[in-house]
Amino acid sequence: MSKQQEKKAGVGAFDFFCIGFGAIVGVGWAVSINNWMANCGGPLPAAVGYILALVMMIPVALCYCELVPMLPVAGGGMAFAYKAFGEKVGFISGWAAFGAFVTIIPWEAIYIVDTLSILIPALKAGSPLYTLAGYDIYIGNIVLGLAFSLVIFAINWKGATSSAVVQRVLCVVLVAGGILAMICAIFKCDFSNLLPVYENVKETSHNSFMGGAVAILASAPFFLAGFETIPQAIEESNGDTKSIGKTVVLSVGLACVFYALLLFTLGTAMPWQEFYSLPTPAAANLLDIAYGGGVGKTLYTIILVCATCGLLTTWNGFMMASPRLMMALARANMIPKWFAKQHPKYGTPSNSMICCLILSIAGPFLGLGLIDPLTSFSAAGFVCSWMLTSYCVIKLRKSEPNMNRPYKIPGGVATAWFAAIVMTVVFILLFIPASPCYMGPMACILFVIWMVLGFILYFASAGQRNQLTPEERSASLFAKMND
Numbered sequence: 001m002s003k004q005q006e007k008k009a010g011v012g013a014f015d016f017f018c019i020g021f022g023a024i025v026g027v028g029w030a031v032s033i034n035n036w037m038a039n040c041g042g043p044l045p046a047a048v049g050y051i052l053a054l055v056m057m058i059p060v061a062l063c064y065c066e067l068v069p070m071l072p073v074a075g076g077g078m079a080f081a082y083k084a085f086g087e088k089v090g091f092i093s094g095w096a097a098f099g100a101f102v103t104i105i106p107w108e109a110i111y112i113v114d115t116l117s118i119l120i121p122a123l124k125a126g127s128p129l130y131t132l133a134g135y136d137i138y139i140g141n142i143v144l145g146l147a148f149s150l151v152i153f154a155i156n157w158k159g160a161t162s163s164a165v166v167q168r169v170l171c172v173v174l175v176a177g178g179i180l181a182m183i184c185a186i187f188k189c190d191f192s193n194l195l196p197v198y199e200n201v202k203e204t205s206h207n208s209f210m211g212g213a214v215a216i217l218a219s220a221p222f223f224l225a226g227f228e229t230i231p232q233a234i235e236e237s238n239g240d241t242k243s244i245g246k247t248v249v250l251s252v253g254l255a256c257v258f259y260a261l262l263l264f265t266l267g268t269a270m271p272w273q274e275f276y277s278l279p280t281p282a283a284a285n286l287l288d289i290a291y292g293g294g295v296g297k298t299l300y301t302i303i304l305v306c307a308t309c310g311l312l313t314t315w316n317g318f319m320m321a322s323p324r325l326m327m328a329l330a331r332a333n334m335i336p337k338w339f340a341k342q343h344p345k346y347g348t349p350s351n352s353m354i355c356c357l358i359l360s361i362a363g364p365f366l367g368l369g370l371i372d373p374l375t376s377f378s379a380a381g382f383v384c385s386w387m388l389t390s391y392c393v394i395k396l397r398k399s400e401p402n403m404n405r406p407y408k409i410p411g412g413v414a415t416a417w418f419a420a421i422v423m424t425v426v427f428i429l430l431f432i433p434a435s436p437c438y439m440g441p442m443a444c445i446l447f448v449i450w451m452v453l454g455f456i457l458y459f460a461s462a463g464q465r466n467q468l469t470p471e472e473r474s475a476s477l478f479a480k481m482n483d
Contacts, residue, residue, distance in 0.1 A: 326356070
């Protein structure tokens with residue numbers, strides 16, 4: 001089979017959309033929607049917050065839309081920054097994104113165990129093994145988490161095509177669940193449930209409706225981050241890279257609208273100050289209470305199943321993407337070359353996948369107590385990478401004006417500047433305690449520690465880098481562009 005035929009048999013634009021959208025939407029709407037309301041001061045400021053996130057994220061997605069078909073190699077933001085600014089900036093972008101990626105893997109392992117424990121109470125039977133950060137850890141949770149980790153690993157071991165087939169099915173189920181939740185909430189609609197329009201129930205740093213809306217930006221990057229999985233599998237595409245770039249914009253835009261509609265519709269089905277105190281999964285519990293009886297229990301079970309599928313779409317998407325980003329870092333000799341090894345039959349980054357499997361297995365041992373700081377730490381990693389990617393468009397328009405660009409973003413450099421400035425402001429605000437976007441001291445500490453560890457690893461790999469010229473190192477990273 002020729003290389004051209006192999007590409008045609010690869011992952012298509014719709015599959016990439018399912019990978020990106022499924023990784024973005026995941027389970028956030030089912031398990032975190034009441035927390036969004038509480039953190040923002042109500043469903044309306046939270047919904048407006050996601051519209052602000054839409055305005056903030058579409059220019060960033062457009063930057064990816066231009067760069068993905070222009071530089072169709074694994075690595076995403078890391079590869080773009082390497083091409084635009086060189087090794088050190090490329091490493092900062094890649095390592096920050098990798099930290100965000102691999103945080104999501106154990107995050108999903110934690111939540112899927114907790115969600116399934118609701119359906120199967122026996123998973124939490126008996127005495128807990130231990131308590132961590134205020135939450136009990138049970139042997140049933142650990143066994144189930146290990147089993148799911150191995151299944152997701154096995155699916156991705158055979159390549160992005162295998163992952164995409166599973167993602168397609170799961171994505172349809174989770175979207176259907178979200179639409180069902182909205183429809184059922186509309187039938188119980190009472191606009192008085194949205195009142196008070198704003199109240200700072202958690203006594204956080206905002207004190208107005210717009211302050212509450214802006215507060216969603218502290219966690220929104222985490223819940224919108226799945227589009228970064230798309231460029232990681234670009235080497236296994238069917239060759240239609242221009243359309244694949246556009247799926248980044250489509251997946252981000254639809255995810256923001258999806259979240260905003262869910263916040264508004266579910267917020268009308270029950271007084272939101274009662275809703276935000278419901279246990280996880282809040283969306284399922286709301287419909288159970290709103291309808292009651294057999295109908296309520298049926299809706300509860302359906303939403304719970306769809307939430308589980310949502311967890312799996314995000315987990316599957318990032319298990320596909322994380323090893324490929326790690327492989328790209330190794331190809332560029334930024335981390336040990338051992339991580340660049342690919343499976344001789346499937347072409348998957350085998351050693352990097354094993355590393356990500358270990359991180360996935362760690363999730364069930366950690367428990368829910370570490371969810372909030374992990375979420376915020378991951379958000380900071382994504383924002384850092386998105387910020388640098390936006391600057392890459394600006395730099396490459398100047399330094400590589402004649403490079404082939406299958407797609408050019410509307411507004412050109414002005415759009416990229418808007419994205420870069422917004423991401424820079426958001427990134428800074430994440431670390432300022434008085435800011436509505438402040439991510440908290442634990443997340444700040446985790447981010448600093450992660451970046452320090454990265455630079456230790458980077459400088460420890462200097463020996464293998466120095467064995468190659470800068471041109472040879474660059475050629476290694478971008479070799480697949482010539483296949």
